[in-house]
Amino acid sequence: MAEVFITHSAEETIRWGRELAARLKPPVLVLLSGELGTGKTTLAKGIVSGLGAAREEEVTSPTFTLVHVYGREPKVYHADLYRVESLADYESLGLEDVFAASAIVIIEWPKPCPLPTTWPQVRIQLEHVGGEIRRITTLPPSDR
Ligand SMILES: Nc1ncnc2c1ncn2[C@@H]1O[C@H](COP(=O)(O)OP(=O)(O)O)[C@@H](O)[C@H]1O
Numbered sequence: 001m002a003e004v005f006i007t008h009s010a011e012e013t014i015r016w017g018r019e020l021a022a023r024l025k026p027p028v029l030v031l032l033s034g035e036l037g038t039g040k041t042t043l044a045k046g047i048v049s050g051l052g053a054a055r056e057e058e059v060t061s062p063t064f065t066l067v068h069v070y071g072r073e074p075k076v077y078h079a080d081l082y083r084v085e086s087l088a089d090y091e092s093l094g095l096e097d098v099f100a101a102s103a104i105v106i107i108e109w110p111k112p113c114p115l116p117t118t119w120p121q122v123r124i125q126l127e128h129v130g131g132e133i134r135r136i137t138t139l140p141p142s143d144r
């Protein structure tokens, strides 16, 4: 069943991310979908800081670098596939290495290409509602 949370500010989204972090057990894949500016990176700040892998302000958008890695045990990977357009781009990311050892992997803009893993998934959809209001929906894992 989908779980819905309405957030009224970036701070509230970060707090929700910290609460989610407390429930994540590696290995796990967290997929963040939603239009630009809905708060995917903001939510990742909450998740990564909640896991104790980095401070909130150290978590920045991996739009250009594509993959950031934080922490050690477990490692937390944060990727953004927005700019990944071709299968060649996708393969050059080296995602196999990301999934080689138990970790927490957060992916913004998951693409239709299947990810090279069978890890459990948490799928999250973010939507603009108006102003600073966002709807965060936790979806059941998709069939793989
Ligand atoms: N309720 C909210 N939740 C998350 N971000 C919000 C919210 N209200 C306003 N914002 C602002 O919207 C922007 C979201 O940007 P970002 O997290 O980078 O989005 P995305 O990664 O989805 O493109 C930030 O500037 C943030 O401060």
Ligand SMILES: [Mg+2]
Pocket (backbone or CB within 6 Å): 040, 041, 042, 061, 080, 108
């Ligand atoms: Mg982003």
